[in-house]
Amino acid sequence: MEIFGQPGFAVLQGLITGVLTGGIYALIALGIVIINKASGVFNFAHGFMMLLGALIFWTFFQNQQLAPVVAFVLSGGLLTILSVGIRYPATWTRNGRVAFIAAAWAVIGFILLQTDNLFLRALVGTAIGAALVGLVIERLAIRPLISQPLFTAVMMTLVVGEVLLGVTQLTWGSVDRSLPIFATVNALGLPQPYPPIRIRNVLGGTVVIKTELLIAFGIALVAFVGFVLFFRYTRLGLAMRATAENPDLAQAVGLRVRAVLAVAWAIASMLAALAATLHASSTSLSITMPALALRVFPAVLLGGIESVGGAFIGGLVIGIAEKVGTVYFGSDVGEQLIPFVVLMIILVVRPSGLFGEERIERV
Amino acid sequence: MSANIRPSGVFDTSYAQEMRINRTRFDQVLSAGFLGVILALPLLARTGPFGIDIVQPGFLGTVERIAIFMIAVQGLNLLVGYTGQITLGQAAFMAVGAYSTAILLRGGVPFVLAPPIAALFSGFVGLIFGLPSLRVKGFYLAMATLAAQFIIPWLLRNPLAPWTNGANPLPVPRADLLGLEISGLTLYYFLIIMCLLAMLAARNIIRTRTGRAFVSIRDNDVAAELLGINVFAYKLRAFFICAVYAGLAGGLLAIEARSISPDRFDLRNSIELLAMLIVGGAGFSQAPIFGVSLLALLRETLIPSLTPSLQEWLPRLLPFIDAVNINAAIAPIIFGVLMIAFLIIEPRGLAYRWEIFKISWKIRPFSY
Incomplete structure (x- = not known):
């Protein structure tokens, strides 16, 4: 059976992939949306944050011996994150719960970094490292730009990307690496992943589903739902939504807007690291990772730049367009052209995206 | 972004004075002297007629590229600095100009015609990607031009590969202007003259009706529309002019480098052009002089001279760094950190600083 001149199973394969x-x-889109909602900046540096996060994961995952000093420094970093970030609403500071939670997390981080379980260690180390990256960017580059024109903010995220690229090149070089997470998941006590799932005799051929991609999709889905629930049901999430809605009003009711911004950057950076690690584990970890984030920008715009749900739909649509386009026209068209053609179409037809807010302008 | 900052008590007494390019005698002397130095540079090089070895021949190439990039940045200045539209696709428009010039020259089109035709063609491509400015602005427009930045190099690499040599370098034939071979010394003076003409043209565009319409769109586009300015038409005009400048710069780059490849015109080059504009001071007509000179000298002179010493002591200081990686990493780090500092400390750029400096010198010892 053929669909528009291509064998049906190949199209189905493209659809599933x-x-x-x-x-x-x-x-990836969720990370960009979070930053945009919180600080009104479209983060062009997201791809470089992904690259850095994945490389941090690789470092923790590969190196058997990490100096305890590194662990200690990172735990201290987590302590800082918590004392900067979660120290609101004001009631939290008064009863000193923050210090307790921070200390507890630092101890957990310290213990985990000492363990032999590479996977857990890498997970904790990356979470802390990525959050630190986000916080540093927010503090040094983004916060001084509050109330500056949009052009300055766009330029700032672009040059932050340059700095991050330089830092990753300086520390890790530009060689491709493999990140075989799922081959060593049994270190966690989980079974080895199964060989690729093959569905035979569908639409005249065999459809292969890579187990790595399936697991990565599952984790991505869980993380996405987790963050949506976090925004809906926790105080911090509520505060972030309030800040995104109206920073002045949020400040007036006593929310620490700057702290919320810092937390938003930390979370987005962790999301970037997670997405990059998942992607690197199903393909490979190369210096071209930032190009991936550029291909996700159309997804963000398609869903609407303020919409969390839209980020999910947009991501799926761009993913399908890319892979099905690859089946029809080859990978150079599918991956390098189609996302940007989609972008142009969105911008001309419906600039605010599917679920974004329409803007009304007044003189 | 007011380009016209003056201390109290300084004003024009006639229309001719207001319209003058160099308003004061000091400005005249300064610009004439600057131009004189630039024109004298190749005569002081070892390759020059007198055989004096003061200026490195490599430095002349740097000056040539500064002149070329000044044209591209001036176009960007008209679009970003004066009209207030963000574009991330300037390098792609340069690519259009460069490749059309190269293809025209290879096809035997005379040198007098090739760059202008290429620039116009690039302008029309710019119009196509300026079309979204009808509906979107600000950051969304940046995204639309980002799409141009990917679609154009893709076209050059894949479907147009029979003409552009794909991802491989495309050689450009030696240029020949009315029997005069354009290379070495003549190339240098040719580029300086082209740059000068482009700067003068931009300066004149700014003080016409079109230029004033650009500024009003930048300051408030809704108000500009209420004043009777056809905002969309003027935005398109700005895109066209910007892309023409980019195409001209690209064509000259092709002639200067004698060989072009798509990776000279990727997103990072667009970012660098924007960075040059910001360092120079968007919305000032002198912006390209300051911005391009600073960043090009940084990239071509300062960073290569820093690299060997960094390769020696940085791995000793931070043991996890491999000396091999420093070469590729040092340029983005220095560039990025410099730009972050600029955006935080002086987002209005060096041209603004220079105006402030001139004012405080003029009214010394008082503060205003």
């Missing part, structure tokens, strides 16, 4: 990749794209 597209959906699975789209899950990771949605995670």
Whole structure:
């Protein structure tokens, strides 16, 4: 059976791979949307934050011996994050719960970094490292730009990307690496992943589903739902939504807006690291990772730049368009052209995206 | 972004004075002297007629590229600095100009015609990607031009590969202007003259009706529309002019480098052009002089001279760094950190600083 001149199973294959990749794209898009909602800045540096996060994960995952000093420094970093970030609403500071939670997390981080379980260690180390990256960017580059024109903010995220690229090149070089997470997941006590799932005799051929992609999609889905629930049901999430809605009003009711911004950057950076690690584990970890984030920008715009749900839909649509386009026109068209053609179409037809807010302008 | 900052008590007494390019005698002397130095540079090089070895021949190439990039940044200045539209696709428009010039020259089109035709063609491509400015602005427009930045190099790499040599370098034939071979010394003076003409043209565009319409769109586009300015038409005009400048710069780059490849025109080059504009001071007509000179000298002179010493002591200081990686990493780090500092400390750029400096010198010892 053929669909528009291509064998049906190949199209189905593209569709399935597209959906699975789209899950990771949605995670990347979510990070961009969070930053945009909180600080009104579209983060062009997201791809470089992804690269850095994945490389941090690789470092923790590969190196058997990490000096305790590094662990200590990172735990101290977590302590700082918590004392800067979660120290609101004001009641939290008064009863000293923050210090307790921070100390507890630092101890957990310290213990985990000491363990032999590479996977857990890498997870904790990356969470802390990525959050630190986000916080540093927010504090040094983004916060001084509050109330500056949009052009300055756009330029700032672009040059932050340059700095991050330089830092990653300086520390890790520009060689490709493999990140075989799922091959060593049994270190966690989980079974080895199964060989690729093959569905035979569908639409005249065999459809292969890579187990790595499937697991990555599952994790991405869980993380996405987790963050949506976090925004809906926790105080911090509520504060972030309030700040995004109206920073002045949020400040007036006593929310620490600057702290919320810092937390938003930390969370987005962790999301970037997670998405990058998942993507690197199903393909490879190369210096071209930032190009992936550029391909996700259309997904963000498609869903609407303020919409969390839209980020998910957008990610899936771009993933499917890319992979099905690859089936029809080859990978150079599918991956390098189609996302940007989609972008142009969105901008001309419906600039605010599917679920974004329409803007009304007054003189 | 007011380009016209003056201390109290300084004003024009006639229309001719207001319209003058160099308003004061000091400005005249300064710009004439600057131009004189630039024109004298190749005569002082070892390759020059007198055989005096003061200026490194490599430095002349740097000056040539500064002149070329000044044209591209001046176009960007008209679009970003004066009209207030963000574009991330300037390098792609340069690519259009460069490749059309190269293809025209290879096809035997005379040198007098090739760069202008290429620039016009690039302008029309710019119009196509300026079309979204009808509906979107600000950051969304940046995204639309980002799409241009990916679609154009893709076209050059894949479907147009029979003409552009794909991802491989495309050689450009030696140029020949009315029997005069354009290379070495003549190339240098040719580029300086082209740059000068482009600067003068931009300066004149700014003080016409079109230029004033650009500024009003930048300051408040809704108000500009209420004043009877056809905002969309003027935005398109700005895109066209910007892309023409970019195409001209790209064509000259092709002639200067004698070989072009798509990776000279990627997103990072667009970012660098924007950075040059910001360092120079968007919305000032002198912006390209300051911005391009600073960043090009940084990239071509300062960073290569820093690299060997960094390669020696940085790995000793931070043991996890491999000396091999420093070469590729040092340029983005220095560039990025410099730009972050600029955006925080002086987002209005060096041209603004220079105006402030001139004013405080003029009214010394008082503060205003």
